[in-house]
Amino acid sequence: MLHTAGVVLALKGLKKNYGAKEVLKGIDLTVTGGQIIGYIGPNGAGKSTTIKLLLGLEEDYQGEIEIFGQKLNPGDYDYKRKIGYVPEIAELYDNLTAIEYLTFTGELYGMEASRVEIKAKRLMRAFGLDNVFYSRISSFSKGMKQKVMIISSLLHDPELLFLDEPLSGLDANSVMIFKEILSQLAASGKTIFYSSHIMDVVEKISNRIILINGGKIVADGSFEELKEQNIEGSLEQIFNQLTGFDEFRELAGEFVSIVREV
Numbered sequence: 292m293l294h295t296a297g298v299v300l301a302l303k304g305l306k307k308n309y310g311a312k313e314v315l316k317g318i319d320l321t322v323t324g325g326q327i328i329g330y331i332g333p334n335g336a337g338k339s340t341t342i343k344l345l346l347g348l349e350e351d352y353q354g355e356i357e358i359f360g361q362k363l364n365p366g367d368y369d370y371k372r373k374i375g376y377v378p379e380i381a382e383l384y385d386n387l388t389a390i391e392y393l394t395f396t397g398e399l400y401g402m403e404a405s406r407v408e409i410k411a412k413r414l415m416r417a418f419g420l421d422n423v424f425y426s427r428i429s430s431f432s433k434g435m436k437q438k439v440m441i442i443s444s445l446l447h448d449p450e451l452l453f454l455d456e457p458l459s460g461l462d463a464n465s466v467m468i469f470k471e472i473l474s475q476l477a478a479s480g481k482t483i484f485y486s487s488h489i490m491d492v493v494e495k496i497s498n499r500i501i502l503i504n505g506g507k508i509v510a511d512g513s514f515e516e517l518k519e520q521n522i523e524g525s526l527e528q529i530f531n532q533l534t535g536f537d538e539f540r541e542l543a544g545e546f547v548s549i550v551r552e553v
């Protein structure tokens with residue numbers, strides 16, 4: 292398909308059904324290295340499904356997927372070593388300590404245990420988790436768990452990073468650090484696939500925004516390009532416009548009136 296230099300990810304006519312439900316109806320997409328892609332769309336649009344297909348966590352699709360110039364092969368662990376993933380819902384092994392968990396993850400990526408431990412401690416320190424190396428993850432707050440997930444996705448220095456709502460639970464200072472981490476990673480050539488509903492962050496960090504709705508791409512371009520093509524100003528307004536959503540007051544009013552019926 293697309294063996295073009297610099298292409299990290301290429302999707303052609305990607306379709307996915309769950310039973311009779313068509314979730315992805317033909318996604319065509321080519322991503323080159325060093326881009327931060329903001330992958331957005333309404334609840335249920337198919338964002339997580341796309342990411343799961345690319346990670347080989349879901350099979351049974353139509354169309355073509357190429358990662359690093361190779362046809363996707365979920366049994367091939369080499370490509371997985373070049374990928375990092377922060378899932379929407381963190382499922383950590385709560386009974387392990389943070390260092391046990393991170394060492395375990397690093398070893399799965401083929402890293403040597405002693406090296407992972409040193410690197411994990413340095414990353415935890417840099418993210419303000421200095422005093423909890425040996426605490427069980429079950430005792431961590433939501434934001435602390437999210438930081439461990441972020442560190443575990445980056446330990447092996449991946450080329451391609453998939454982030455599904457990664458700021459969940461992070462405080463304002465940590466958000467600022469993480470946004471800066473992403474722009475420095477992209478500047479060093481890493482490719483980031485960023486899926487989120489926090490529109491002002493997507494607007495600021497992405498150099499390309501892809502909006503899916505009804506299983507198809509309905510917008511693809513930089514924020515400036517999307518602004519030129521649409522009447523509305525902020526990404527939130529462009530999102531509402533392109534997804535045909537102009538009745539939030541009526542819906543909220545209906546919701547409140549039902550709540551107030553006793």
Ligand SMILES: Nc1ncnc2c1ncn2[C@@H]1O[C@H](COP(=O)(O)OP(=O)(O)OP(=O)(O)O)[C@@H](O)[C@H]1O
Pocket residue numbers: 309314332333334335336337338339340341379
């Ligand atoms: N395992 C599954 N079995 C059946 N249907 C599924 C499955 N996973 C996802 N779906 C359906 O596929 C559609 C897309 O789901 P997906 O999780 O990809 O959406 P999303 O864009 O990530 O949404 P959100 O913004 O709410 O996270 C939804 O209608 C969902 O019900």
